[in-house]
Amino acid sequence: MKVLLVDDHAVVRMGLKMLLNSQDNMEVVGEASEGNEGIEKAQATSPDVILMDLSMPYGKDGLSATSELKKLLPDTAILVLTMHDDEEYLFRAIQTGASGCVLKSAPHNELINAIESVNTGNAYLHPSATKKLMEEYLGNLKHNGSDLFELLSEREKEILTLVAKGYANKEIAGKLIISVKTVETHKSNLMEKLQMKTRPELVSYALKKGLLGYSI
Known part of the structure; x- marks a missing residue:
């Protein structure tokens, strides 16, 4: 081998x-x-x-x-x-x-x-990884059909809000005192959880959720 x-x-x-x-x-x-x-x-x-x-x-x-x-x-x-x-x-x-x-x-x-x-x-x-994957799977089953927003971690919600407000990854990293790579990882994860692929989709979603101070 x-x-x-x-x-x-x-x-x-x-x-x-x-x-x-x-x-x-x-x-x-x-x-x-x-x-x-x-x-x-x-x-x-x-x-x-x-x-x-x-x-x-x-x-x-x-x-x-x-x-x-x-x-x-x-x-x-x-x-x-x-x-x-x-x-x-x-x-x-x-x-x-x-x-x-x-x-x-x-x-x-x-x-x-x-x-x-x-x-x-x-x-x-x-x-421990097997346990985490099972918890994630069961969590997804529990939330199936409900608001995907609840699947986001608090950090992912913070980053979603800042992305929707127009901040770049480097600016977000500075505001949250984390690395740019960590921002990119959270951003990728939240987009996957929300089943979105573009920034405009995130902005529209954030507006609907009232994350920018007002909703549509």
Whole structure:
């Protein structure tokens, strides 16, 4: 089984490489420190499984790289590695084509089992992620047919309001004291929840909800 490592921490890659190469059925065929390099290495080595870090501050991030790789190498399984049990990033990773998600703090045997699972075409989610996905699914069932506005988090409602008022992502980031990337993630999530694709749709919706101080 050929495995490619994509993580911005050299020490993490070294530890993973030692662990995986010690397995009889696994071989690390390449390493990359960010998404663009990961895409290049994947095309050059055609791995069976890619271990993809989500949070890489330089170059292309894990979500963007996963989305592009699934178009270029649809048969390659991508297992997301993450430090944080963040449901928004988890949902986005699955939506972009990842076969599973495992925490970096997971025991070695769990990581090995996860790699073997996605390599055979199955999905793998760590226990807390499975619970979150079930809660999200049940929540959607509960709200099915009701106002989608209730599916938005408080932060997403804040960003919806500011987007509708004409603020750019950078301006929103400054107002809420968060990163531009975080703004983009929340904006993408809220548009998906509201089933909208354009800014005018968001503005019209915000007006109807009275988020701009008046409604229509």
